[in-house]
Amino acid sequence: MITIQSISVKKIWNILETVCDPEVPVLTLTDLGIVRDVKIIDETVEVIITPTYTGCPAMDMIAMNIRLALIENGYANIKITSVLSPAWTTDWMTETGKQKLHEYGIAPPKGNANTIIEDGIECPQCHSLNTTIISEFGSTACKALFKCNDCKEPFDYFKCY
Ligand SMILES: [Zn+2]
Structure with missing residues (x-):
């Protein structure tokens, strides 16, 4: 058992850096920027997360993965709090995260939430800008499909x- 003396916020962040996004396994939760804060209150570890977007089914899995990673590291009292405001934006994704997405074959987000998705997103395979949007919804609602x-x-x- 881990005693309260040995719990540190830094250690928790180190563990969270190893937890991957269920949808894009190359990305960790810290790459995505969805972990807002870590608090230690009495003997409870509280992890505050902001869902990548409301209703994303992966969120339950993310909370579960955080819990499992902490349990594996000996933490017993875990509280996961979802904060919906301010809403997560792709701006919170780290540069490392965007680079990993690209290497994984997914074009990283470009612009901001008000940017209209249009043709010409760089192809992660050959880097061509001669691309066409096929569907606003790709393999999951978080992604669009291009050709x-x-x-x-x-x-x-x-x-x-
Ligand atoms: Zn291409």
Whole structure:
């Protein structure tokens, strides 16, 4: 058992850095920027998260993954709080996170929530800008589906929020 003396906020952040997003397993929760705060109150570890967007089914899984990672590291009293305001935006995603998305074959978000999704998102395979949007909803609601007119490969684009 871990005693309260050995619990530190820094250690919790280190654990959270190893928890991956269920939808994009190359991204950690800290890459996504959804962990808002970590608090230790008495013997309870509280992790405050902001869902990537309201109603994203992955959120339950994220909360579960955080809980499991903390349990594996010996923490017993865990509280996960979702904060909906201010809403998560893709601006919170780290540069490392965007780079990882690109390497994974998903075009990282570009612009901000008000940016209209249009043709010309860079193809993660061949870097061509000659791309066409096929569907505003790709493999999940968080992504749009594009097709590259040069290498002919379809790819997901992580939408801005
Ligand atoms: Zn291409």
